[in-house]
Amino acid sequence: MSQFLFVSDLDNTYVGDDEALGKLQQQLEQQRQEHGSKIVYSTGRSPQLYKQLQEEKQLITPDALVTSVGTEIYIDSSDSYDTEWAEILSKGWDREQVVATAGHFSDLVPQPDSEQRPFKASYFLSEEAAQELLPRLESALKERDLEVKVIYSGSQDLDILPNGGNKGKAMQFLAKRYGMPPERTVACGDSGNDIALFAVGDERGIIVGNAKPELREWYDRNKSESLYMARSACAAGILEGLKHFGFIEGSA
Ligand code: GLC
C-alpha cells in the first residue's frame, strides 16, 4: 500500500449510508496517517451548505475541499478560496451576461442565494422542460460568445460554469499540487456533475452502485479499465472500488 489522492463527491456518494461511511472514514484516516494519502471532497454545494453536511454527518477534515461544482478550491481548511484557481476561471467568464441570458428562460428557476457563487450560476429545471430547453439555452449562450459549461444533474439541477471550471479540472489542479500521478488518483461520484471527474484523464474512477441515469448512460458509452462500476451504493461502493484498484486491502 502506498500514498494516493482520494477525491469524492459527497451527496449520494460519500454520504448516504451512515454505517459504511464510518468504515470508509476510518480507512481513509488510516491511509492518511500511514502513507500520507490525501483526502479531497468535491461537492456541488456551496461552502455554507457543505458546513451543514459536515457537521450533520461528522465528516473528517479533508486536505482540500472543492465546492460549487469544481469552481472553488479551499486548501488545508483555509477560509478563502485558492486565488490561482480563481484566476484561471475568471478568463472569459462574465457572470452578469450569463444570468441575463438565462433570465430569458422561464423554466429556469434560480436556486437559493447561497448557491449562487462567483463562478457558478445555478437553477432548478424539471426533467420535462430540460430536453427542449437545454439546446436552446446552449445556443443562446453561444450567440453571446459566452464560453461556459452547462451541467444538468440529478434531473433537477442546472449549473452554468466557466468553461475551465469543473470537478475534473479542479482534481487535476490539486493532483499537480500534491505531485500525484493519474494512476495514484481516484475519483468517486454518482451524478451528472461528476462525469467531469471520470472524463478528464486517466485517473481511476469509482461509480457508486446507486448512480443516476445520466452517469450510467455516460458510463455505458465510455467503459474503460480505469473506471469501476460498483455493485454497492454510496460509501460501501467506494470501499469496493478502492479494493478493486488495490488502494486498500481486501477483495472487491
Ligand atoms: C448541489 C448544489 C447546487 C447544484 C447541485 C448540482 O446541490 O447546492 O447548487 O446545482 O449540487 O451540481
Ligand code: MG
Ligand atoms: Mg452526488
